[in-house]
Amino acid sequence: MNYIHDTIAHLKQTSPAQCEFYQAVEEVLESLEPILENSADYQKNAIIQRLVEPERQIMFRVPWVDDDGNIHVNKGYRIEFNSSLGPYKGGLRFHPSVNASIIKFLGFEQIFKNALTGLPIGGGKGGANFDPKGRSDSEIMRFCQSFINELYRHIGPTTDVPAGDIGVGAREIGYMFGQYKRLTGRYDGAFTGKSLLWGGSLARKEATGYGAVYFANYMLQDNDDSLKGKRCLVSGAGNVAIYAMEKLYQLEATPITCSDSSGTLYHESGIDVALVKKLKEGARESLAVYLETHSDAKYIACADYPSDGHAVWRFVADAAFPCATQNELTEADARTLISNGCILVCEGANMPSTKEAVDVLLAAKIAYGPGKAANAGGVATSQLEMAQNASMQMWTFEEVDTKLQQIMKNIFDTASNTAAEFDQPGNLVLGANIAAFRRVADAMIEQGVV
Ligand SMILES: NC(=O)C1=CN([C@@H]2O[C@H](COP(=O)(O)OP(=O)(O)OC[C@H]3O[C@@H](n4cnc5c(N)ncnc54)[C@H](O)[C@@H]3O)[C@@H](O)[C@H]2O)C=CC1
Numbered sequence: 001m002n003y004i005h006d007t008i009a010h011l012k013q014t015s016p017a018q019c020e021f022y023q024a025v026e027e028v029l030e031s032l033e034p035i036l037e038n039s040a041d042y043q044k045n046a047i048i049q050r051l052v053e054p055e056r057q058i059m060f061r062v063p064w065v066d067d068d069g070n071i072h073v074n075k076g077y078r079i080e081f082n083s084s085l086g087p088y089k090g091g092l093r094f095h096p097s098v099n100a101s102i103i104k105f106l107g108f109e110q111i112f113k114n115a116l117t118g119l120p121i122g123g124g125k126g127g128a129n130f131d132p133k134g135r136s137d138s139e140i141m142r143f144c145q146s147f148i149n150e151l152y153r154h155i156g157p158t159t160d161v162p163a164g165d166i167g168v169g170a171r172e173i174g175y176m177f178g179q180y181k182r183l184t185g186r187y188d189g190a191f192t193g194k195s196l197l198w199g200g201s202l203a204r205k206e207a208t209g210y211g212a213v214y215f216a217n218y219m220l221q222d223n224d225d226s227l228k229g230k231r232c233l234v235s236g237a238g239n240v241a242i243y244a245m246e247k248l249y250q251l252e253a254t255p256i257t258c259s260d261s262s263g264t265l266y267h268e269s270g271i272d273v274a275l276v277k278k279l280k281e282g283a284r285e286s287l288a289v290y291l292e293t294h295s296d297a298k299y300i301a302c303a304d305y306p307s308d309g310h311a312v313w314r315f316v317a318d319a320a321f322p323c324a325t326q327n328e329l330t331e332a333d334a335r336t337l338i339s340n341g342c343i344l345v346c347e348g349a350n351m352p353s354t355k356e357a358v359d360v361l362l363a364a365k366i367a368y369g370p371g372k373a374a375n376a377g378g379v380a381t382s383q384l385e386m387a388q389n390a391s392m393q394m395w396t397f398e399e400v401d402t403k404l405q406q407i408m409k410n411i412f413d414t415a416s417n418t419a420a421e422f423d424q425p426g427n428l429v430l431g432a433n434i435a436a437f438r439r440v441a442d443a444m445i446e447q448g449v450v
């Protein structure tokens with residue numbers, strides 16, 4: 001275990017104050033113990049030391065003008081973490097909490113997630129500490145254009161292909177692509193998550209949420225069970241949460257909660273997903289407005305959350321789908337879920353469970369699908385979008401969805417078989433980390449010290 005301590009100590013010295021990044025690295029390194037112990041090759045090639053240092057970190061100024069003529073300056077980032085398996089691939093996050101630590105943890109996770117898909121994509125991530133909340137369409141457009149005024153020179157269909165994440169959806173991708181096209185004179189697949197009118201893929205919008213629910217069902221089927229009839233807790237009310245809830249209904253399960261940054265919605269008879277979609281994808285309103293249509297639902301404002309966790313996880317249910325943000329499910333939440341009889345936690349978000357929560361879930365031996373495996377359907381479908389762009393084709397929704405289901409099944413089987421190979425059956429954290437690491441590390445060795 002010395003290498004974990006040494007690596008984290010080195011990171012603390014060379015990349016100070018990046019606690020989310022250390023958390024992501026530590027989780028992966030802990031899983032790798034059984035494989036690193038027996039491989040002189042990985043040690044001789046300094047794979048860990050090379051893996052934790054991004055190939056390139058781009059940080060830049062994003063100046064923009066608001067509707068009243070005031071000038072603002074934000075920080076922009078793109079971390080090109082690892083290209084051993086293909087062009088850097090990963091989303092852009094616009095949220096006031098964005099900093100180097102957040103983007104590095106996301107980029108690091110993306111390396112392994114992308115490896116698990118079995119597709120030729122490397123890992124990267126980017127974003128800005130910009131708060132889109134309350135901004136007009138014109139302000140969003142000017143911000144996106146300014147962001148691309150710098151980023152355009154670093155991206156392209158065979159180098160680095162950004163997509164959406166928190167605060168970045170089809171509207172923002174449209175404005176960024178428009179500016180990329182204007183600056184480069186190229187009409188190519190430098191972004192995914194594009195509009196269906198001009199190069200997007202059917203089922204990309206749905207893919208992360210649908211994929212996480214497929215993954216959950218594969219976990220349950222492995223125990224001769226399924227999602228049918230299960231009551232489910234979902235957090236978030238954005239892209240991932242909405243399509244996770246939609247797929248849960250299609251598989252005859254019932255989502256009874258969702259949440260946004262102001263509070264948690266609980267609807268005993270089941271969340272009205274069409275209404276949430278209308279509120280969030282259309283008018284961009286608070287979930288509190290839901291009560292105007294459904295007076296039997298409850299809305300718990302953030303100020304009334306338990307001090308040691310999140311309101312969502314305190315409701316009694318069979319399964320939990322964290323789909324909002326990192327570290328949103330605490331140790332206390334994990335304990336509550338288990339004592340309330342929850343048998344499955346499947347992560348739509350990236351690193352939504354704290355390290356202590358993960359330890360509780362693994363110790364309880366419930367079905368636990370870590371984010372880098374369970375939410376890989378989004379980036380996998382982005383790669384399908386790249387394949388369609390490169391071949392100038394557009395596949396049907398059914399074709400893309402069938403491929404997505406197959407990819408999620410392969411990821412589940414790979415993680416599950418690898419966990420069994422290392423004598424920890426059911427531990428998908430260990431299985432996913434080792435399987436992904438082997439693919440990336442072996443590619444790095446074959447490509448030499450670069
Ligand atoms: N969009 C995608 O294809 C993928 C997204 N993810 C992850 O899924 C999660 C959700 O992303 P999206 O649904 O795309 O974003 P989104 O912007 O569409 O929705 C995010 C949701 O989470 C809530 N949220 C965000 N930050 C919060 C905070 N600090 N506290 C409480 N609530 C907060 C927002 O209110 C919103 O309801 C993120 O962790 C993201 O990294 C993972 C894989 C792919």
Ligand SMILES: O=C(O)CCC(=O)C(=O)O
Nearest residue numbers: 089090091163378379382
């Ligand atoms: O579709 C993509 O390229 C990015 C998806 C993403 O950001 C993620 O998997 O966290």
